[in-house]
Amino acid sequence: xxxxxxxxxxxxxxxxxxxxxxxxxxxxxxxxxxxxxxxxxxxxxxxxxxxxxxxxxxxxxxxxxxxxxxxxxxxxxxxxxxxxxxxxxxxxxxxxxxxxxxxxxxxxxxxxxxxxxxxxxxxxxxxxxxxxxxxxxxxxxxxxxxxxxxxxxxxxxxxxxxxxxxxxxxxxxxxxxxxxxxxxxxxxxxxxxxxxxxxxxxxxxxxxxxxxxxxxxxxxxxxxxxxxxxxxxxxxxxxxxxxxxxxxxxxxxxxxxxxxxxxxxxxxxxxxxxxxxxxxxxxxxxxxxxxxxxxxxxxxxxxxxxxxxxxxxxxxxxxxxxxxxxxxxxxxxxxxxxxxxxxxxxxxxxxxxxxxxxxxxxxxxxxxxxxxxxxxxxxxxxxxxxxxxxxxxxxxxxxxxxxxxxxxxxxxxxxxxxxxxxxxxxxxxxxxxxxxxxxxxxxxxxxxxxxxxxxxxxxxxxxxxxxxxxxxxxxxxxxxxxxxxxxxxxxxxxxxxxxxxxxxxxxxxxxxxxxxxxxxxxxxxxxxxxxxxxxxxxxxxxxxx
Amino acid sequence: xxxxxxxxxxxxxxxxxxxxxxxxxxxxxxxxxxxxxxxxxxxxxxxxxxxxxxxxxxxxxxxxxxxxxxxxxxxxxxxxxxxxxxxxxxxxxxxxxxxxxxxxxxxxxxxxxxxxxxxxxxxxxxxxxxxxxxxxxxxxxxxxxxxxxxxxxxxxxxxxxxxxxxxxxxxxxxxxxxxxxxxxxxxxxxxxxxxxxxxxxxxxxxxxxxxxxxxxxxxxxxxxxxxxxxxxxxxxxxxxxxxxxxxxxxxxxxxxxxxxxxxxxxxxxxxxxxxxxxxxxxxxxxxxxxxxxxxxxxxxxxxxxxxxxxxxxxxxxxxxxx
Numbered sequence: 001x002x003x004x005x006x007x008x009x010x011x012x013x014x015x016x017x018x019x020x021x022x023x024x025x026x027x028x029x030x031x032x033x034x035x036x037x038x039x040x041x042x043x044x045x046x047x048x049x050x051x052x053x054x055x056x057x058x059x060x061x062x063x064x065x066x067x068x069x070x071x072x073x074x075x076x077x078x079x080x081x082x083x084x085x086x087x088x089x090x091x092x093x094x095x096x097x098x099x100x101x102x103x104x105x106x107x108x109x110x111x112x113x114x115x116x117x118x119x120x121x122x123x124x125x126x127x128x129x130x131x132x133x134x135x136x137x138x139x140x141x142x143x144x145x146x147x148x149x150x151x152x153x154x155x156x157x158x159x160x161x162x163x164x165x166x167x168x169x170x171x172x173x174x175x176x177x178x179x180x181x182x183x184x185x186x187x188x189x190x191x192x193x194x195x196x197x198x199x200x201x202x203x204x205x206x207x208x209x210x211x212x213x214x215x216x217x218x219x220x221x222x223x224x225x226x227x228x229x230x231x232x233x234x235x236x237x238x239x240x241x242x243x244x245x246x247x248x249x250x251x252x253x254x255x256x257x258x259x260x261x262x263x264x265x266x267x268x269x270x271x272x273x274x275x276x277x278x279x280x281x282x283x284x285x286x287x288x289x290x291x292x293x294x295x296x297x298x299x300x301x302x303x304x305x306x307x308x309x310x311x312x313x314x315x316x317x318x319x320x321x322x323x324x325x326x327x328x329x330x331x332x333x334x335x336x337x338x339x340x341x342x343x344x345x346x347x348x349x350x351x352x353x354x355x356x357x358x359x360x361x362x363x364x365x366x367x368x369x370x371x372x373x374x375x376x377x378x379x380x381x382x383x384x385x386x387x388x389x390x391x392x393x394x395x396x397x398x399x400x401x402x403x404x405x406x407x408x409x410x411x412x413x414x415x416x417x418x419x420x421x422x423x424x425x426x427x428x429x430x431x432x433x434x435x436x437x438x439x440x441x442x443x444x445x446x447x448x449x450x451x452x453x454x455x456x457x458x459x460x461x462x463x464x465x466x467x468x469x470x471x472x473x474x475x476x477x478x479x480x481x482x483x484x485x486x487x488x489x490x491x492x493x494x495x496x497x498x499x500x501x502x503x504x505x506x507x508x509x510x511x512x513x514x515x516x517x518x519x520x521x522x523x524x525x526x527x528x529x530x531x532x533x534x535x536x537x538x539x540x541x542x543x544x545x
Numbered sequence: 546x547x548x549x550x551x552x553x554x555x556x557x558x559x560x561x562x563x564x565x566x567x568x569x570x571x572x573x574x575x576x577x578x579x580x581x582x583x584x585x586x587x588x589x590x591x592x593x594x595x596x597x598x599x600x601x602x603x604x605x606x607x608x609x610x611x612x613x614x615x616x617x618x619x620x621x622x623x624x625x626x627x628x629x630x631x632x633x634x635x636x637x638x639x640x641x642x643x644x645x646x647x648x649x650x651x652x653x654x655x656x657x658x659x660x661x662x663x664x665x666x667x668x669x670x671x672x673x674x675x676x677x678x679x680x681x682x683x684x685x686x687x688x689x690x691x692x693x694x695x696x697x698x699x700x701x702x703x704x705x706x707x708x709x710x711x712x713x714x715x716x717x718x719x720x721x722x723x724x725x726x727x728x729x730x731x732x733x734x735x736x737x738x739x740x741x742x743x744x745x746x747x748x749x750x751x752x753x754x755x756x757x758x759x760x761x762x763x764x765x766x767x768x769x770x771x772x773x774x775x776x777x778x779x780x781x782x783x784x785x786x787x788x789x790x791x792x793x794x795x796x797x798x799x800x801x802x803x804x805x806x807x808x809x810x811x812x813x814x815x816x817x818x819x820x821x822x823x824x825x826x827x828x829x830x831x832x833x834x835x836x837x838x839x840x841x842x843x844x845x846x847x848x849x850x851x852x853x854x855x856x857x858x859x860x861x862x863x864x865x866x867x
Contacts, residue, residue: 147727319634335615348594348601349593454724
């Protein structure tokens with residue numbers, strides 16, 4: 001039942017970060033990056049299941065062509081709520097704020113992040129943002145779509161645009177502060193001997209992500225403020241009736257929101273690099289190429305935003321340039337996929353749950369990534385943009401890839417986080433259920449999209465019904481797949497088998513300390529003398545306990 | 546393929562075949578890489594599966610050659626796709642000269658269409674097969690998007706500006722027209738149909754029905770009602786520029802720049818006259834924002850465009866049927 005058996009029975013250490021305090025204050029005022037990661041884990045999990053409820057209502061409505069379950073107004077609020085919750089409050093924070101927060105100090109051999117109190121502040125920004133958005137969603141809802149397109153959002157919508165906008169504004173600061181903390185920590189707090197090219201790729205990926213968070217997020221903050229100002233004071237930034245330009249909004253919005261996609265996927269790629277190497281027992285193939293491709297993605301991600309606007313009336317030549325740059329950003333992702341695959345070659349491949357998620361990730365990411373080429377090809381994008389093809393494409397990247405990686409990472413580091421092992425059999429079963437449910441949900445949507453079904457449609461023509469029913473059936477399987485881990489993770493926190501310090505075993509400083517780690521992370525300051533991912537011999541026994 | 550459960554959309558325009566060609570090529574590329582990567586992963590995962598917990602395989606050093614190969618090969622493939630997609634996009638954005646002109650105004654939640662011969666339609670557009678149709682799109686309120694899946698074309702109708710799209714139907718039939726840009730409560734009901742007819746049937750259709758006022762005539766009437774003619778006199782004695790032959794020409798602006806007097810420029814000159822003043826004139830024209838409907842502006846533009854044609858044919862619509 002347990003993941004790995006070790007010769008001597010492991011013991012939970014007497015003192016660790018989880019039993020350092022039990023009171024509410026010991027959690028809400030903590031500056032321990034590990035405890036803040038747990039606060040984030042609880043918050044994003046809540047938002048994920050809430051966003052999932054919205055998705056469930058959407059899929060239930062779409063079982064039949066006419067809008068017979070809810071009113072159109074309600075349906076529009078459902079897909080908007082689903083998008084806002086999932087994008088801003090789950091996808092963007094999840095891997096950096098939970099796994100990144102927990103692991104980056106451990107991986108670089110530091111006691112904490114560079115600015116522990118700012119780290120706590122970032123969680124409070126998230127909570128304030130989430131609170132504002134929840135109030136907006138409950139008290140009347142929001143019906144602009146998560147994209148807030150003008151002039152609908154500024155002059156026509158009667159829903160809670162300003163409140164939700166302020167929520168996103170606040171949550172944006174959480175993202176900026178986390179990015180800032182990571183960059184400074186990675187620069188200044190690496191353990192002796194831990195050179196840049198000995199850093200785990202998880203750290204490289206978060207470094208690249210942080211750059212985007214710091215440079216991109218202020219733009220969305222300014223954009224939602226402009227929307228709020230136009231709504232409140234009737235300024236004419238975006239509404240042509242007041243002399244504004246609605247397309248300007250799209251440029252500003254996507255200038256952040258396209259790079260934001262890479263805020264989600266880069267950390268996921270970092271997780272996959274760790275999983276693939278540990279469960280193949282091989283040094284990652286092409287370490288420097290994977291590290292450099294993360295930085296290449298971070299830079300190029302800022303130069304492709306207008307590929308969301310090919311049918312908006314963008315000039316033909318601007319379209320050409322954005323098309324070309326969009327193809328270019330596909331190359332670094334391809335490099336990663338090839339290197340991960342090559343890592344398995346002549347390895348010692350274990351089929352434990354995290355590896356199942358990693359292999360699932362690579363397969364689904366190939367589909368998600370390559371269908372992106374359909375959209376970068378401008379002549380073809382015209383037909384498929386704003387249809388279910390887009391919906392399918394970004395769910396393959398967001399859910400099929402990012403959530404897969406997150407689940408893989410959660411299983412991989414669960415013993416470190418909680419000091420307990422999860423039940424391997426249940427974990428494998430639910431990974432398989434998620435994989436099947438996911439594909440059944442979203443693959444039919446590619447077909448629907450090419451057939452011409454527009455996204456955000458409450459009513460749809462009857463000939464699209466069969467594919468929609470398949471998708472809804474898949475969604476219910478997917479829901480079961482996400483529910484099971486929720487149950488066994490919760491169960492394992494109390495009843496799971498006690499985990500050794502390094503259960504897999506894996507390289508990396510986080511495995512060189514106790515599970516769960518002490519508040520100060522390492523009993524002695526670690527020093528690094530070896531190259532990264534050296535799996536030619538068993539990783540040394542935990543020495544910094 | 547049985548009806549009721551289609552897996553592939555009908556091809557009903559001259560562009561549909563080429564869009565589908567690129568689509569199938571990309572499916573080919575996707576299937577190839579998906580199968581190759583998945584096969585490699587599964588074969589490695591089975592062949593090199595861990596047989597004992599004490600296996601510590603030897604390191605394999607990265608190969609620069611391999612890295613270059615899997616950087617350059619995908620790069621070359623993307624260049625092919627880029628050029629293919631761009632070529633297609635160019636032809637989508639270059640309406641043929643002999644196209645029938647239709648004006649489209651999106652309004653929550655309906656499509657208002659008008660032929661140059663005057664016929665108005667709502668949520669339905671009759672067109673002849675085998676003749677290119679050029680649509681000028683705008684919106685009265687929020688952004689909409691005119692999407693005809695069977696033709697593989699889509700263009701946003703953006704308030705405050707004109708976008709242009711074109712297509713040529715290849716077979717008679719009724720095809721879905723969807724609004725593809727979310728526009729509020731009844732977004733999914735902002736649908737309609739394109740009725741593509743054999744040319745003879747189309748002639749019958751367009752000649753039947755009540756006699757309609759052409760946009761040019763409507764524009765002429767509006768031009769008089771709004772007293773435009775007081776300043777824009779045909780004899781160059783007025784306070785505003787002479788409008789004959791102005792449409793489509795390149796005008797010199799105050800400050801030395803030039804502008805092509807296309808639909809967007811004419812629209813701007815009516816609604817925001819001070820934005821780009823013609824050289825040699827004073828910025829004295831008042832704005833007509835709020836006084837003319839979107840359709841009225843389109844009518845005025847049609848009238849001004851007709852002024853560049855021989856004066857006797859003032860009623861002959863631009864690009865209308867003969």
